[in-house]
Amino acid sequence: MKTYRDLFVWQKSMDLVILVYEKTKQFPKEEIYNLTSQIKRSVVSVPSNIAEGYGRNSTGDYIRFLQIACGSLYELQTQLEISLRLEYLSAENYDKLTSISIEIEKMTSSLISKVKSSQK
Template sequence: MHKVEDLIIWKKSIELAKAVYLVCEKLPQNEKFGLVSQIKRSVISIPSNIAEGAGRNSNKEFLRFLSIANGSSYELMTQIVLCVELNLIQQSEILEIVKLINEIQKMNYAFHQKFKSNI
């Protein structure tokens, strides 16, 4: 079991969620139940799965939830890029978000490498 509050990957994913929620406020109202809803589900999935995995009793289970969080990060990246491609937001508005997503993905990969050898 890992103390989630001590995990930098979890802290970064909370930071990411806050940034994404702020960007979602700028998206058109008619996307509220479409793309915005999906973006919010994806971004919330990342810290939620990290937390759930951290609360499990084995590194194997932790890795499984980290994998789910990683999938959600790729899903989020796709949705954010789509917003730019649809001209719903500007590229400049997502630079920090993309940076955080990439950082979280790298941290996730590092966790996998660390725990894979211990399973």
């Protein structure tokens, strides 16, 4: 692997960023500095932390940043559910975004396990 850009989990999380930005355009304007902003920060944090961790010279740091990316995914999933309950997101959009975020969560967890096992 030459760069973090080669990581499928990073690529998939970048795609999720674009989808989330598209879907939050439909949110009420009064949410722009509240829930919309929180959702965008959470989703952007995922590929950002994957990339930052990859760039560290420490396996421990890499794992820590991957764990932070997972935390951002949990935060995003919670915010998406709030958006569904407030009827800012349709059930279809919620299911799509949540499904992708869970897939990325599993991929990130798998990568953490792989990095941990390579430490031994």
